[in-house]
Amino acid sequence: KQTIRDLDLSGKKVLVRVDFNVPLTKEGAVSDDRRIKAALPTLNFALEHGASLVLVSHLGRPSGKPEEDAAFRLDRVAERLQELLGRPVTKVNDTVGPEAQAASSTLAPGGVLVLENVRFNPGEKKGDPTFAAALAGLADAYVNDAFGTCHRDEASMVAVPECFPADRRAIGFLVEKELQILDTLLGHPKPPMVALMGGAKVSDKILVIENLLPKVERLLIGGAMTYTFLKAQGHPTGKSRVEADKLDEARHLLQLAGDKLVLPQDHLVSTSLDPSAETKVVAGTEIPDGWLGLDIGPATAAAYGELIKNAGTVIWNGPMGKFEDEPFRKGTVKVAEAMADSAAVTVVGGGETAEAVEEFGYAEKMTHVSTGGGAFLECLEGKSFNSLKVIPDR
Numbered sequence: 001k002q003t004i005r006d007l008d009l010s011g012k013k014v015l016v017r018v019d020f021n022v023p024l025t026k027e028g029a030v031s032d033d034r035r036i037k038a039a040l041p042t043l044n045f046a047l048e049h050g051a052s053l054v055l056v057s058h059l060g061r062p063s064g065k066p067e068e069d070a071a072f073r074l075d076r077v078a079e080r081l082q083e084l085l086g087r088p089v090t091k092v093n094d095t096v097g098p099e100a101q102a103a104s105s106t107l108a109p110g111g112v113l114v115l116e117n118v119r120f121n122p123g124e125k126k127g128d129p130t131f132a133a134a135l136a137g138l139a140d141a142y143v144n145d146a147f148g149t150c151h152r153d154e155a156s157m158v159a160v161p162e163c164f165p166a167d168r169r170a171i172g173f174l175v176e177k178e179l180q181i182l183d184t185l186l187g188h189p190k191p192p193m194v195a196l197m198g199g200a201k202v203s204d205k206i207l208v209i210e211n212l213l214p215k216v217e218r219l220l221i222g223g224a225m226t227y228t229f230l231k232a233q234g235h236p237t238g239k240s241r242v243e244a245d246k247l248d249e250a251r252h253l254l255q256l257a258g259d260k261l262v263l264p265q266d267h268l269v270s271t272s273l274d275p276s277a278e279t280k281v282v283a284g285t286e287i288p289d290g291w292l293g294l295d296i297g298p299a300t301a302a303a304y305g306e307l308i309k310n311a312g313t314v315i316w317n318g319p320m321g322k323f324e325d326e327p328f329r330k331g332t333v334k335v336a337e338a339m340a341d342s343a344a345v346t347v348v349g350g351g352e353t354a355e356a357v358e359e360f361g362y363a364e365k366m367t368h369v370s371t372g373g374g375a376f377l378e379c380l381e382g383k384s385f386n387s388l389k390v391i392p393d394r
């Protein structure tokens with residue numbers, strides 16, 4: 001793909017589509033700035049080469065009701081960016097309106113402008129060409145550095161770059177890095193490759209599992225989807241969460257995977273979801289009546305840890321249990337620890353899993369923590385994205 005290195009940047013206004021869709025606290029402060037930090041190499045490169053920046057991002061999923069949408073304004077994000085860049089950042093309250101136009105027309109080299117949440121405009125979701133042309137009209141060139149949004153066909157991802165001549169469209173360093181890592185994982189990973197799949201639903205992972213199976217040595221299962229698999233095998237699952245309408249799909253995956261798919265050999269069970277409720281560890285494939293599984297057990301965590309230690313590549317998506325609550329997080333912590341200690345190439349992706357690794361303090365010890373949630377999963381499914389098709393190859 002054409003990258004930002006290939007663009008003529010000096011004296012140019014560059015519209016950079018970033019993914020600053022970051023988690024916020026109840027008070028509206030940025031609680032995790034990983035995605036903002038991840039865009040800095042691209043932003044700094046452009047600034048150092050004499051460009052000015054018009055930054056476009058969404059935040060959350062605005063409803064269109066002004067009183068609710070105030071929480072999705074980008075002011076706090078722009079403040080955090082200003083701290084991280086160490087230079088002034090101007091934030092305007094519209095995207096293609098008079099404020100944005102005035103601010104972009106007076107933007108000097110080295111200047112940074114953050115437009116308002118692009119999803120406040122109905123044209124964004126619809127991929128509306130008129131809206132796209134207005135947005136593109138604010139700059140001379142386009143850079144996509146929003147890896148987390150690459151699976152969306154929204155205007156700022158597809159129709160906006162199409163408004164620029166081919167030699168003025170590129171990907172940024174973050175998108176380049178994420179794609180390179182995924183390419184290696186899916187194309188020629190260091191063997192043996194082990195995939196660790198957790199989370200609540202089998203249904204979210206069917207395509208990922210199907211695509212990964214031929215490439216992996218082992219597929220280790222955790223999280224609530226375990227109980228759907230157990231139920232599909234005919235085992236009692238007590239009060240555990242089960243996707244009753246996905247048992248056929250689970251059976252299909254079990255048959256397809258054969259020995260490659262590894263289910264937990266023990267479980268942490270509780271009498272309720274309440275973190276103060278009674279818990280115990282049960283071995284085997286049966287969850288007793290009146291109990292629900294909420295984490296992998298210690299023997300499973302140790303066995304998965306051993307496989308992770310001996311792997312060449314480990315890819316992880318989805319927590320091993322209900323890790324938001326202390327009593328149910330040991331399994332997720334243990335596998336994160338095993339990955340951090342492993343000499344394997346370790347890649348973590350998907351919003352929740354990346355957040356967990358960050359929270360436990362292991363992010364720095366992974367080969368790569370993806371900034372993508374849905375985008376990361378769709379890459380693992382083997383999908384290709386329209387947002388990248390519109391960026392020419394070099």
Ligand code: 3PG
Nearest residue numbers: 019021060148149373374
């Ligand atoms: C994400 O967080 O996965 C991206 O920012 C995309 O957000 P969306 O799922 O609201 O499109």
